[in-house]
Amino acid sequence: MAAETAAVARRCEAFREAVEAAAGDDSTPPPLLDLSGCGLTSVPAALFMLMRSTPVARLSLAHNQLRAVPPRLQEWSNTLQCTPRRCRQSPGAHRGSGTYGPPLLALPPALPFRADLDLSDNQVTSLPEVLCLPVLTTLNLADNRLAAVPSAVFQCERLAQLDLSRNQIAARPDPADLARLPHLADLRLDGNPVAAELAGPGR
16 A cells, blocks of 8 residues: 555656646646556545645556546546646547557547546446546546446537447447437447457347
């Protein structure tokens, strides 16, 4: 536990320094807060402390051992009520350390900024129904243990890219729910039981 705490502290400090170094530079995407591969079994308190003082537009919690995502993560939305420079990410930029495969589609120009969350390669079985991240534009939940598309996803009204690859999802999303995501340009369900159904007649 001490080693994981120290690793998180080092990465948070490196992120602060990267944000300070990038201040006023509109030519590059916001820095990535990379907490991937830290052996985490829960979202660290240090993350929420950091968010109080430093906007985090790109967060990776990939390649850990997370089983659950705390409702408290929606505090992230509050911290991202910020300037476009802090939240904007240029199309095609690096999106965290998870596996995305081919390049994702560019964000529709109607959205003024983007916020990316990578939870790939964990042990997540669901998301809290009360979790609401309206600022989120990219969500990677690939390589988890989801049996259905989490209902919380449909509260992310700005979502443009959603990766649910290689889970245990057996049913296709309800069209009425998908209609709540008007900006969704890239939905990935490959590697799920439902993928065979979607690939067959009537797709």
